[in-house]
Amino acid sequence: MSRLKVKILPENINGKKGYDIRILSNTATVQDYLDAVNKAIENNCFYRSRAVSITDCAGCDLCCAERAPLTWVDLCRxxxxxxxxxxxxxxxxxxFGYVVxxxxxxxxxxxxxxxxxxxLxxxxxxxxxxxxxxxxxxQTFICCALSRRAELLREAVVNKGEDELVRQWLWEARASKRNPxxxxxxxxxxxxxxxxxxxFAGRVGYQEVFLKDICPEKLWRELIKNEERDRNA
Incomplete structure (x- = not known):
């Protein structure tokens, strides 16, 4: 059995049932993060701000009208x-995309x-x-309540991933001597x-991208499991 590298913890967020994240390994990848979030959303009745009466996202398309930035790995997939x-x-x-x-x-x-x-x-x-x-x-369920550090992790992954997509978009255009x-x-x-x-450079799957390489140092210290800190929390 593979070792759990990312753990989702239920947390009260402004009176609503949401979630926090704890990273358990220095080798945790973005795919480990996605697997943990997907499983937690399926197994818990987290609050959904856009459809407060439901506990299952299947059949609800409200988030599908939101701006959804793409990452380099998203495009590879x-x-x-x-x-x-x-x-x-x-x-x-x-x-599949829209470039502004x-x-x-x-x-x-x-x-x-x-x-x-x-x-889609x-x-x-x-x-x-x-x-x-x-x-x-x-995959990270836009309208579910989440902690500040869970939100910052999501933003860090999305921002770095989109930055790499922009770089690849510009590089390909230059290599082909065409306007992007x-x-x-x-x-x-x-x-x-x-x-x-x-x-994200040179990667085509989220299992190849390490969270530690993406997170700012301060955020990483907050997310990585610390036994003494957790006992005193």
């Missing part, structure tokens, strides 16, 4: 879902349809048509030099 292993970053983003550039600032998110719902949503069943390949933000795909631009001036390599 969507490439697998597409069945086209040779699909370029630009082609995948044109199919304002000056040097880039935001890459899941594409939404005319009804403002994610294009099955409108009849209100379930994700690509459930096993859904992006990280979707932009769906919505305002004085767009994205510059590859503004996007250094991240812990």
């Amino acid at each position: 969507l490439r697998e879902y597409s069945g086209d292993s040779s699909a370029t970053v630009q082609a995948l983003l044109d199919r 550039v304002d000056g040097p600032v880039v935001d890459i998110m899941l594409k939404r349809g005319q009804d403002n719902r994610c294009i 949503l099955d409108r009849k069943t209100k379930l994700c048509a690509a459930y096993m390949f859904r992006p990280l933000v979707c 795909l932009i769906h919505e631009g305002y004085r767009a001036k994205p510059d590859l030099r503004d996007w250094p390599s991240t812990p």
Whole structure:
């Protein structure tokens, strides 16, 4: 049996049942984090701010209308879902993504349809048509209550992952001597030099990305299990 590396702890958050996170190993990966969160959401009746009367997300599509930033690994997984292993970053983003550039600032998110719902949503069943390949933000259940440090961890993973996607998007465009795909631009001036390599570089799966490499030092100290600190909490 593999050793548990990330633990989800139920926690009262402003009077609502939410969750906190404890990392149990220096080798914990983003996939360990996702596995722990997914299991906890399935097994616990956490408060859901967008649908307070439900305890099961299946069939609820309210979060599917939210902005959902994509990470580099998300796009690699969507490439697998597409069945086209040779699909370029630009082609995948044109199919699944929406790229907004304002000056040097880039935001890459899941594409939404005319009804403002994610294009991966099955409108009849209100379930994700690509459930096993859904992006990280979707797997971390946007509307469930979570502790401050759990929220900071989620933000750190998403931000680094999206930064790497932007870097890959710009690098591929430069290598092909073409302008990068932009769906919505305002004085767009994205510059590859503004996007250094991240812990996601060269990775195609979340099991390859270590949480310790992503977390700022202060956040890591808060998340990593400390026996003495926990006894005094």
